[in-house]
Amino acid sequence: MTSDAIAVRVPRRSAAHDLRALKVVLHREMLRFLNDRTRMVSMLIQPVLWLFVMGTGLGTLVSGAIPGLDFRTFMYPGMISMTVIMTAMFSAGSIVWDREFGFLREMLVAPVSRTAIVVGKCLGGAVVATGQGIVILALAGAVGVPYDPVLMLTLLGEMFLAAFTITAFGVMLAARMKNMQSFFGVMQMAIMPMMFLSGAMFPLANLPSWLHVLTTVNPLTYAVDPMRQAVFGSLDVAPQVNAMLNPGVSWFGAKLSIGLELGLVAAIGVVLLGVAVAQFRRAE
Amino acid sequence: MSTAAVAVQGLRKSYGKVEAVKGVDFEVAPGEVFGFLGPNGAGKTTTISMLCTLVNPTGGSALVAGHDVVTERDEVRRNIGLVFQDPTLDGYLSAEQNLMFHAELYGLPKSTVGPRIRQVMEMVALWDRKDAKVSTFSGGMKRRLEIARGLLHSPRVLFLDEPTVGLDPQTRAAIWGYINDLRRSEDITIFMTTHYMDEAEYCGRIAIIDHGEIVVIDSPEALKASVGEDRVQIQTGDDEAAIAALRDRFGLEAAVREGQVTFAVASGEQFVPRLFAELGMPIKAVSVSRPSLDDVFMSYTGSTIRDAESGSGNAWMRAMARR
Numbered sequence: 084m085t086s087d088a089i090a091v092r093v094p095r096r097s098a099a100h101d102l103r104a105l106k107v108v109l110h111r112e113m114l115r116f117l118n119d120r121t122r123m124v125s126m127l128i129q130p131v132l133w134l135f136v137m138g139t140g141l142g143t144l145v146s147g148a149i150p151g152l153d154f155r156t157f158m159y160p161g162m163i164s165m166t167v168i169m170t171a172m173f174s175a176g177s178i179v180w181d182r183e184f185g186f187l188r189e190m191l192v193a194p195v196s197r198t199a200i201v202v203g204k205c206l207g208g209a210v211v212a213t214g215q216g217i218v219i220l221a222l223a224g225a226v227g228v229p230y231d232p233v234l235m236l237t238l239l240g241e242m243f244l245a246a247f248t249i250t251a252f253g254v255m256l257a258a259r260m261k262n263m264q265s266f267f268g269v270m271q272m273a274i275m276p277m278m279f280l281s282g283a284m285f286p287l288a289n290l291p292s293w294l295h296v297l298t299t300v301n302p303l304t305y306a307v308d309p310m311r312q313a314v315f316g317s318l319d320v321a322p323q324v325n326a327m328l329n330p331g332v333s334w335f336g337a338k339l340s341i342g343l344e345l346g347l348v349a350a351i352g353v354v355l356l357g358v359a360v361a362q363f364r365r366a367e
Numbered sequence: 368m369s370t371a372a373v374a375v376q377g378l379r380k381s382y383g384k385v386e387a388v389k390g391v392d393f394e395v396a397p398g399e400v401f402g403f404l405g406p407n408g409a410g411k412t413t414t415i416s417m418l419c420t421l422v423n424p425t426g427g428s429a430l431v432a433g434h435d436v437v438t439e440r441d442e443v444r445r446n447i448g449l450v451f452q453d454p455t456l457d458g459y460l461s462a463e464q465n466l467m468f469h470a471e472l473y474g475l476p477k478s479t480v481g482p483r484i485r486q487v488m489e490m491v492a493l494w495d496r497k498d499a500k501v502s503t504f505s506g507g508m509k510r511r512l513e514i515a516r517g518l519l520h521s522p523r524v525l526f527l528d529e530p531t532v533g534l535d536p537q538t539r540a541a542i543w544g545y546i547n548d549l550r551r552s553e554d555i556t557i558f559m560t561t562h563y564m565d566e567a568e569y570c571g572r573i574a575i576i577d578h579g580e581i582v583v584i585d586s587p588e589a590l591k592a593s594v595g596e597d598r599v600q601i602q603t604g605d606d607e608a609a610i611a612a613l614r615d616r617f618g619l620e621a622a623v624r625e626g627q628v629t630f631a632v633a634s635g636e637q638f639v640p641r642l643f644a645e646l647g648m649p650i651k652a653v654s655v656s657r658p659s660l661d662d663v664f665m666s667y668t669g670s671t672i673r674d675a676e677s678g679s680g681n682a683w684m685r686a687m688a689r690r
Contacts (some may be wrong), residue, residue, distance in 0.1 A: 091483050091521045092471050093445040100474035107471035111460070118459045184454035189516075192419055192474040350399035 096194060104195035112174060112207025116214075122173070124214050130166040134158060134219075134226065149324055155226040156318070157328050161283030163219050163238065164245060168276040168278065170215040171246040172270055174208030175253020176214070179266040182257075199364040201254060205356060208250030209243055216242040227318075234317045238310055241295035244345060245306035248352030255355050258362035267355035281307045286356050299332060301350050305344040312341055370433045370596050372397045372524050377427035380413050387413040390427060390580040395558060395572075397523075401576060402524050402570030403560040404664065410579040411560035412452070418558070419449055432523045432683065445473075448522035450513045452529040458502030462493055462512050465501055466519055473520040487515035491545060509537035514545060514635035518553070525549075527559040543569055553656065564660040573660070575667055582667045587660060594658040594666050597635030600627040601642075604653040613648050631662070 094100060134155055142154030149157070178200065181187040190200050220238060223230055253270065260266040278284070280294075281303035290298065298304050308331060315329040331338045373395040380388040388410040395401040403411045415424040418431055420440040429436045432446035456465050463484065471482045488494040491511035501509065510530065517525055527546075531539040543566070549555055559570070567573050567587060574584040583590065603609040611629045615620045621630035632638050635655035643650060656662075665671050 086611075091475050091519070093475065094522045096441055097474075103474055104472050107468055111457070111468055114464065115457075115459050181457075184458070185451065185453050186457050188421065188449075188451065189469070190472065192421060192444055192447075193469075194441045195472060195474075236605045271391055331536050 086122050088113040093194060096196070101122065101199040104193070105206070108190070108203025109207045109210065110202055112177070112204065112211060115177065116174075116211045120191050126170055126274075127164070127218055129169065130162045131222070132221050133165065134162045134222065138162075138226070149328065151321055152318075152324055152328070153227045156228060156363055157286070158284070158315070159223070159226050159228055160238075160314045161281075161307060163242060163310055164281065164283050164303070164307045165278060166219050167212045167216045167242050167246045168249050168274065170212035171208045171249035172253045172274060174211050175204070175250045175257055175265050176263065176270065178204060178254055178257040179260045179263050182260075183262055190364070198360050201356065201360045201363060204254055205247055205250040205359075208253070209247040212246035212250070213243045216246070218234050228314055229317055231317050234313055237313045241306070241309050241345065242252070244348055244352070245303075245310075248302070248306065248348050248355065251355040251359060255359040255362065256355065258359055277301055277303045280304065282311065286328045286330065287332070288327050299334065302348065304332055305339075305347045308339075308345050309341045370397075371395060371400070371430070372399065372432060373558060374430040375414075375418075375427070376429070378414065378417060378424055378429050379426040380410075380417060380422065381425045386579055387684060388417070391574075391576070391579075391581045392583055393574055393581060395524075395556060397556050398550070398554065400546070400557045400569065400571045402567045402573045403558070403576055404562065404564070404567045404573050404660070405576035406562055409576045411562075411576060414526055414576075415526055415558070415560055419447060419526055420444055439672060445520075446523045448520065450510070450517045450525070450527045451531050452532050452579035454506075454507055454509050454513065456501045456512060456516075458500065461498050461500055462488070462504070463472055463497040465512065466516055469516050469519050475520055487518050488512075489549070490518075492541075507534050507541075510534060510538070510542065511545075513655045514542065518549070518555075521553065522555065524556045527557065529560055529562070531561070533565065537635075539566075564664065567660050575664060577629070577668045580661065583663075590660065590663040591658045594662050595633070596631040596633050596658065598629065598631055598656045598658065598662050599635050599638065599642075600624070600629045600654045600656075601650050602627055603648060608648060609646070612648060612687045614648070616645055617642075624665070631666070 138155035138158045141158075145154055178187065183188070217239070220235055223235075228234075254274075256269055256273070257266055260269070280298045280301040282298065283303075287295070287298050287304070311329055312331065315325060319330075332344065333339065372393040373393075375391060375393050377390045377392060378388060379386070379390045390403070391410075391414065403414065405411055407471075413422065417424045418429055418436060420436050420443050423437060431443045434442035434446070436443050457468070466484045466488070467480070470484065475483070485494060485544065488497055491514055493508065493512055493515065496508070504512065506585065514527075514530070517527075518523065530546075531542050534542070546557060546569070561567055570587065572584060572586050575582045585593070601609065606623055606628050610621045610623075613621045613628075613630060618629045619632060621628050623629070639653060639655060642653070661671060
């Protein structure tokens, strides 16, 4: 038994302290992901299935309609976003897991700002999801997308942004959830329609107007479109094929710039983050 | 100048129409081991949650380490350590990683983190298991690790909510060993809740809480002295008749507690021969006990702690709600 206690003082709150807290929450997210092999494998298999099984199957159906382009190439940016979205949602869900298993309490009684905890969690989700997306990036060649460094970096940045916003959305949902089942129920309900309406699975050109309206109010649309634009920008595609498969997003007939789309995604992310922090700040 | 480690005035908490804590007042002096004793559902955990800034009080005020639990939450959080009855460890991480996480979260000076982690882990005899994942730990090991973590940042007040519930006797004794060592080695106040009578004996002072109210606060010795009389329990063929006979012949008020006819009487050992001679009905078994905290609890609340737990529909409803 050591008799002399080592003197430790908890310092006053400071930005540096909050930053350390943020870093350790982020660090834990990554450790957890690396320790959870099954989650890693299943997250990797899913997009591969979509891309090579669904993509190949659907591709034979539409091969006549899109001359000179592999359908899987069209699906590729969609699959990147799907992978990133699912991973990010799972990361956000871990906050419910933390609540169920009590670990959330360990974080909530600590003398750190709730912002540091929530931002750390969201960055963690974003990093893990981006890592997952890198695996899909590595498959680019298999579906006819060139390994152009500029394209890869652009996609990486866009993935990270999308992942951050989605994690913030998930954390906001998770803030009040008491168990995993209800979180996954709500998540399915929210994510499925958002995914369908985002242009990840089918092109958003020539849709009936009611469906078009739904796609433009869907925040995910603005996360998927920049990735598609980036991929198509690096391909040599006939103009009519490009118009059909890569129409961009327009408001009242005016096409949105990529910068504006990314800005929208970032803005939505920040707002959701703010709501999530506010929810954690409220004690029971 | 000695400010109280914990000072509580008129603290209340309601959940809808249910009043979990109905206005409690108490003070805990620095360095004291203070126990909250009561059956499940008496309001112990709710009170501790309010003192730890996890739950906002409905009314009243509480100062912990001199800071208000509502308006100065951060100051309170910096000065307290917590061990809850449900584990709050990350099973995916190793024991040491769990403590590192805590050290970073509390912003402990980098140079002290390593040695301090080693010190607290050695104290609970887990240093040799530092690299093992927490999910491989037994319940007792987890609780020990939580105690180590609660102490890591040298809190001024350590809150222990049922620290030994669900543990085997050996681990319970070990945990009490750590707590006693702590009082000697660190300048710390301990606030704990328990529903084990024998554990309450380790406390300097005890508050008995029942139905959200504090019934009495005093040292275990003073509380036992206040009861004074011995407790006698008898088994008979007809409890009703025995209770009536005790009233008629000896003027004693008896009741059925824990399935036996129970009553209090001065100098129980001397009373037993008279009891056999004069009760007028066969007695199958008899036991005499010196006043324990159990009797204290009974004399202040009118029921034993076990009766209070099994008798309350509340406990059942909470158990269902937890599902």
